[in-house]
Amino acid sequence: MAYSRKVIDHYENPRNVGSFDRNDPSVGTGMVGAPACGDVMKLQIKVNEQGIIEDARFKTYGCGSAIASSSLATEWMKGRTLAEAEKIRNTDIAEELALPPVKIHCSILAEDAIKAAIADYRRKHGLAPAQDDAAQARKVA
């Protein structure tokens, strides 16, 4: 299978590989996929008091496209608010990486991982989904 230049770049030089302490209150963790399906993505975000994602990490078991999709997701999430990060769509990831049709599921998994990490963070802080997170964060603080 021929991979796009961008997939190869993310695969060979993955951004933000690693883990945060999942028990840290400022960390949200999302893990999606299943080993039996050949893809598991773990995506973590570190959210500051302003409700902005100041850092992100990933670990992925999967093909080159899955690794590239999660690497790109961490790059795009950094510096965004939760509400902004939530707007990242799988189609944007697929387009940016020029994923072939058989690899679209990798970008879908990345979107799921983003949503799962955000949901985990919100759960920890008792935040309702899709509200103004910064305002909520201030209120909690």
Added chain:
Amino acid sequence: MKSTLKLPIYLDYSATTPVDPRVAEKMIPYLTEHFGNPASRSHVFGWKAEEAVEEARAQVAALVNCDPREIVWTSGATESINLALKGVAEFHKTKGRHLVTVKTEHKATLDTMRELERRGFEVTYLDVDGEGLLDLDRLEAVLRKDTILVSVMYVNNEIGVIQDIAAIGELCRSRGILFHVDAAQATGKVDIDLGALKVDLMSFSAHKTYGPKGVGALFIRRKPRVRLEPQIHGGGHERGFRSGTLATHQIVGMGEAFRIARLEMGAERERIRMLASRLLAGLREIEQVYINGSLERRVPHNLNASFSFVEGESLIMAVKDIAVSSGSACTSASLEPSYVLRALGRSDELAHSSIRFTLGRFTTEEEIDYTVSHLKAKVAKLREMSPLWEMYKEGIDLDTVQWAAH
């Protein structure tokens, strides 16, 4: 340090082999100079071509110890298998409509069997044990009065295990059931003696044994005579079994390749056995590596390994200096884990994490050493990136995790 190492390293000899330079050299005059049609009986061009075809037929027969008249040229093992299975089924359908094969067979067999099912035949697909081997009692248990054919491959293309063809042959013969063997991966790797084996039909390929692509052969036993319905009509070549002008240069190539295989197989196998044990020793230095398929009943040319917590396709992408495959070339376009490894009872996760290394005539010790060190570094890098590896290292049993299958 001086090095003769050339990258990438080819370790996919079970997908195909390069044509041996000696074979290529022998083929060339039959493209330009001796271009005659072997079926032309009226002039020297035809006679010359026919002579070359018959010499090649004798060379193929010599490798497997059969009568040259039992060899029919085809376009490759896939066509041979199609002719054997469909030909026997169509000819003997009034006698019975039941056929038996194994779940780990090549797609050429499995897809042909599926087609026969569509034509109204009934097929039993046997399981193998955890080593990839067919249990004889299991085979015996499914044989019926209306079973007309059993088809089993000699050497498995994905995991390299060798089935007990002699014993299966005895069983089939005692029941009066025809026995076809797919030997595409066996020639030049194991000793094949059709004088002793009770095999009725055997399929061969040239390009897995340093011959050209596009040519193969089917062995059709004369004593006791095996009858089958031809699948390609027009001209009655090859005693009516397979019509079509013979590809003289391809056939010459297959003959020369099989001649060399017969002469050099013994020494080559020992050299490759030494290289394979070197590779195996290297792989075993990596944590959580599993070898798929029996290590005892196996050709040394094949090593199929699963690297836990690393996904196969990404590993193949990572080891770009090494040309390997995750299973067979025929199925590598699909996202499904190997059906062969699943038939061995391997978990989907391990089936997704497998790499097939196949060694051959031109593999060197230096290439093996490079492969091992390259692989160690890449597996370590991918595991560093793998959430499953992290969980394993934290002592989490992955089987107890509730995964959201997608």
